[in-house]
Amino acid sequence: MPEREFELYLSLLSRFLRLKPAQHDEIADELRDHLEQRLEELAARGLSRDEAIRMALEEFGDAAELANHFKNVTRLRKRKLIMRYTYGTAAALATAVLIATGFWPQSPHSPLPSQGVAQEGSGGALAGDESDELFPVVAEATGGAVVRADNAKAQVEAKLAKPMGKVDFNETPMKDVLEFISDATELDILFEKAQANDAGISVDQPVTLIVRRTTLTAKATLDLILEPMQLCYTIRDGLVMVGTIAANNEIEVYNVRDLVPENGGAAMAGAQGGMGGGGGGGFFAVDSLVPVIVAAQLAQGFGGGGAGAAAPMASGMGGAAMGAHPHAASSLAALIATTIDPESWSDAGGHGSIMEYNGMLVVKNSQPVHAKVKKLLEMMRESIRENPPVGPAAAINGGS
Amino acid sequence: MAKLNSELMRGSLDLMLLTVLSGGKKYGYLLQQELRDASRGLIDIQAGTMYPLLHRLEADKLIRSSWDDSTGRRRKWYELTPTGRKRLSQQAREWHEYAECLKNMLSPVLEPVPRTA
Numbered sequence: 001m002p003e004r005e006f007e008l009y010l011s012l013l014s015r016f017l018r019l020k021p022a023q024h025d026e027i028a029d030e031l032r033d034h035l036e037q038r039l040e041e042l043a044a045r046g047l048s049r050d051e052a053i054r055m056a057l058e059e060f061g062d063a064a065e066l067a068n069h070f071k072n073v074t075r076l077r078k079r080k081l082i083m084r085y086t087y088g089t090a091a092a093l094a095t096a097v098l099i100a101t102g103f104w105p106q107s108p109h110s111p112l113p114s115q116g117v118a119q120e121g122s123g124g125a126l127a128g129d130e131s132d133e134l135f136p137v138v139a140e141a142t143g144g145a146v147v148r149a150d151n152a153k154a155q156v157e158a159k160l161a162k163p164m165g166k167v168d169f170n171e172t173p174m175k176d177v178l179e180f181i182s183d184a185t186e187l188d189i190l191f192e193k194a195q196a197n198d199a200g201i202s203v204d205q206p207v208t209l210i211v212r213r214t215t216l217t218a219k220a221t222l223d224l225i226l227e228p229m230q231l232c233y234t235i236r237d238g239l240v241m242v243g244t245i246a247a248n249n250e251i252e253v254y255n256v257r258d259l260v261p262e263n264g265g266a267a268m269a270g271a272q273g274g275m276g277g278g279g280g281g282g283f284f285a286v287d288s289l290v291p292v293i294v295a296a297q298l299a300q301g302f303g304g305g306g307a308g309a310a311a312p313m314a315s316g317m318g319g320a321a322m323g324a325h326p327h328a329a330s331s332l333a334a335l336i337a338t339t340i341d342p343e344s345w346s347d348a349g350g351h352g353s354i355m356e357y358n359g360m361l362v363v364k365n366s367q368p369v370h371a372k373v374k375k376l377l378e379m380m381r382e383s384i385r386e387n388p389p390v391g392p393a394a395a396i397n398g399g400s
Numbered sequence: 401m402a403k404l405n406s407e408l409m410r411g412s413l414d415l416m417l418l419t420v421l422s423g424g425k426k427y428g429y430l431l432q433q434e435l436r437d438a439s440r441g442l443i444d445i446q447a448g449t450m451y452p453l454l455h456r457l458e459a460d461k462l463i464r465s466s467w468d469d470s471t472g473r474r475r476k477w478y479e480l481t482p483t484g485r486k487r488l489s490q491q492a493r494e495w496h497e498y499a500e501c502l503k504n505m506l507s508p509v510l511e512p513v514p515r516t517a
Binding site for chain 1: 447476
C-alpha cells in the first residue's frame with residue numbers, strides 16, 4: 001500500500017539526513033514498514049484513512065527533528081572530518097567582514113550587524129509541538145499558521161545570529177561547509193540543487209573563507225559565502241534553504257512614515273498616533289523601530305494568508321499613512337536602490353523592485369537584501385533619535 | 401502521549417529497549433508494542449524516539465540488525481549482541497540500586513498518602 005504522504009515524509013527525511021543512498025534507503029524501508037503496520041492498526045480501530053495517516057506520521061514527529069535524532073548517531077564522526085578541513089590549513093588574514101555597517105557614516109555608533117537580532121528569540125531547538133510544520137512545506141504551499149511560522153522564523157534567526165567561532169574554509173566543498181554551519185547552529189540547511197545548478201553551482205563547489213580575527217555569526221558567514229555566487233538563503237518553516245538570489249525574491253512592506261524629511265517631528269507623531277489609534281494596533285506604538293518590525297510581519301501575514309494578523313495592521317497603517325510625502329519616500333527608495341546591492345534591482349538588470357506607496361516602501365528582493373534594508377532603516381532611525389528634529393531631512397538629502 | 405514523565409524516562413529508555421530485546425529478536429513495531437504491554441501501558445515510546453535510539457544502540461554494538469524478506473515485506477529485526485547482554489545486566493543492577501536508594505529517600509515525603517489528582 002504505497003502512501004504518497006509517507007513517501008513525501010520519507011523523502012524529506014532523506015534530504016535532511018544527507019547519508020549515503022544505501023543508508024537512507026534502509027532507514028526509509030524500516031520506517032515505511034512501521035508506518036504501514038501502524039496505519040493498518042489505526043484503520044482497524046475505525047479511524048478514517050486521512051486521520052490514520054496523520055496520526056501515524058505525527059508519532060514520528062517532524063522530519064527535521066527525526067533527522068536530527070538520527071544525525072546525532074553519526075555527528076561525532078562527521079565533525080572530526082570537518083575539523084580536518086578547517087584547522088588543517090594555514091592561510092591569509094580575514095578581509096571581508098561587517099558588510100552592513102558602511103552605509104550610514106553619519107551614525108556615530110552604528111550597531112554591529114546582527115546584534116539586534118541576537119537579542120530577539122530564545123533560540124530553542126525545533127520544539128516537538130511544532131511537529132507538523134515541516135511536512136506541509138512539500139505537500140502544499142505554506143498557508144495558515146502564520147503566527148507559528150513567524151515564531152519558527154524568529155527562532156531560526158536567533159540561531160543564525162549566534163557567533164560561529166573562527167571560520168576557516170579552504171577549498172572546502174559547499175556541502176561540507178553547509179554541514180558545518182548546520183552542526184554549529186543546530187539548524188537544518190537545505191541546498192536547492194536545481195536552483196543552484198541553474199547558476200552553475202553544485203554541492204561540491206569549493207568554498208574559501210577564512211576569518212580569524214573576528215567572530216562571525218552564522219548569518220554573516222552564510223552571507224559571505226553565498227553572495228559572491230549569487231546565492232542566498234531564505235528561512236522557510238524553520239528551515240534554512242539555500243538557493244539562488246534570482247529565485248528567492250520576497251515582498252516586504254516597510255513603514256517609513258517617520259523617515260520622510262518635511263515635518264519630521266509631526267510626521268513621527270502622526271505615525272505613532274496613527275498606529276495607536278488604528279484599531280487593535282495599540283501595542284505597536286512603542287518606539288519608532290517598531291513599525292519596521294510590524295511592517296515586516298505584515299508582509300509575511302499577507303504572504304502566508306494570515307487574515308487575522310493583517311486586519312488590525314491595515315487599519316494601523318491607514319492611520320499612519322495620512323500626510324505622507326511621496327517624494328521623500330521615493331528618494332528614500334532611490335537611496336536604498338543605490339546603496340544596497342545596486343545590481344540586484346530591476347533598474348540595473350536585477351530581479352528586485354522597490355516602490356513607495358503612502359509612506360510605505362514595498363520592496364521585492366532576496367532576504368539578505370531585506371536584512372540590509374532593515375538595518376539601514378534602523379540606522380537612520382537611530383540617527384534621527386540622536387539628532388532630532390533636523391537630522392532626518394539633512395541626512396536623507398545628504399545621502400541621496 | 402507519555403504516561404510517565406518523559407524527563408524521568410529519558411535516561412532509562414536504552415535499558416528498556418535492551419530489556420525487551422532480551423526476550424528475543426524483534427522488529428521496531430513489535431518492540432514498541434511489547435514495551436507498552438510490559439509496562440502495563442505506562443510507557444508508550446514514540447516511534448520518532450525509538451528508531452534513532454535503536455540505531456544508536458546498533459552503532460554502539462549493543463544490538464545488531466538483520467533484514468528479512470521472507471514475509472513478502474522487507475523488515476528489519478533487532479537482537480541483543482553479547483556486549484548488549486552484558487551491558488543490560490550491569491545496567492539493570494545499577495538501576496535497581498538507584499531505584500531502591502531513591503525509594504528509601506522518598507518514603508518520608510510520601511508518608512502522608514498522596515492525594516488523588
